[in-house]
Amino acid sequence: MSLRSFFQPVRGALLLAAGLIAFGAQAQTVFRVTTIPEEAATEQVRKFTPLAQYLEKQLGVKVEFTPVNDYPAAVEALVNKKVDLVWFGGFTFVQAHLRSGGKVVPLAQREEDTKFQSVFIAKTDSGIKSLADMKGKQVSFGSQSSTSGHLMPRSFLLQANINPEKDFARVAYSGAHDATIASVVSGKVDAAALDITVWRKFVGENKVDTKAVDVFYTTPGYFNYNWSVHADMPKAMQDKVKAALIGLSPAVPEQAEILKLNRATRYIETRPENYKGLEAAARSAGLI
Structure with a gap:
């Protein structure tokens, strides 16, 4: 038996294994989205499924929206990287930010959230x-x-x-x-x-x-909701998600409907410093 004929099956097996690994990785490429359950689960699905479909087109990966049972579950899901993107209220963002040691990053908020x-x-x-x-x-x-x-x-x-x-x-x-x-x-x-x-x-x-x-x-106004990711998400993907959210335009009918469902005129960039006032209020109220 020649060396060439000996290695040919081995090479084929290695290529097959590599192909299966690549296929498995591809099959697992799912971008997971959830939200705090501020309303009934059926309403959350109605509101956020069109946004998930929009993100799927913008990011080029499969996007799945899944509701969670309660507010703490949304916090834990992102802190433990069980999901990729979460719609937080200002307080749940503060909880997630503290719980993760500062590794939960807010990307975008509605314009309305600057003075909620x-x-x-x-x-x-x-x-x-x-x-x-x-x-x-x-x-x-x-x-x-x-x-x-x-x-x-x-x-x-x-x-x-x-x-x-x-x-x-x-x-x-x-x-x-x-x-x-x-x-x-x-x-x-x-x-x-x-x-x-x-x-x-x-x-x-x-x-x-x-x-x-x-x-x-x-009440008087205060900063509130945002879309957040984990800091371990590659920066390029963070930027892509942020650009997709900020890029939603009321001039495009399909995107205008998404904004309407999300009760938003548009999304704008946000940063952790915007929620320091909420953190102070939570500490004063003895909630953290």
Whole structure:
């Protein structure tokens, strides 16, 4: 047997193995996206699936959007690199940034997130017209990890010398903004705090009767949501993701629909320093 004929099968086996490895690597090239569950899972899928499809075209890789069960799960998913891109609230970004030792990086935020607000709502016949009127009442926040549904409303209450645990008859946590609205409408609680954009969406879609339940207090502005990645993601991919998000244009019908679903006029670049105020508010409120 010649050396050539001896090595030919070996070479073929090595090429086959290399091909299988390459195929396996290719098959596993999936860019994973998730979000904090600020609304029901079905609504999250409706909102973010078109964005995932857009990113798939822009990045040239398969993109999958999968909802998670709660806010802490979104934090852990990115910290442990189980997903590649997460839509965080400002507070969950702070938690992920601290939990990862600074290795969670914010790429883009909506223009609206530079001066976000929360609203407090109550039944119009409840007699609640101010924050002080909430004393002795049953009050709901959203998730404990929510920026607009808990952290910042709590922070503004504390600034008004109102301590929820001492001054309210009961403090509840609904888990999501839509559930917060439902808790007031149904009479489970007397008043509640939530994301202003979710409230406006419900009002705009006639899902709540403002003659029966309406806003009695709107907070000052603060930085909020962003799209974040792990710092271990190659810089070239980070830049590609950021460019894709910032590149969404209201002038392109398909992209305008994505922006509308995301309640955004456009996306702009953001940086960790924008969320230092939220970190300070969380520390003052004893949440971190």
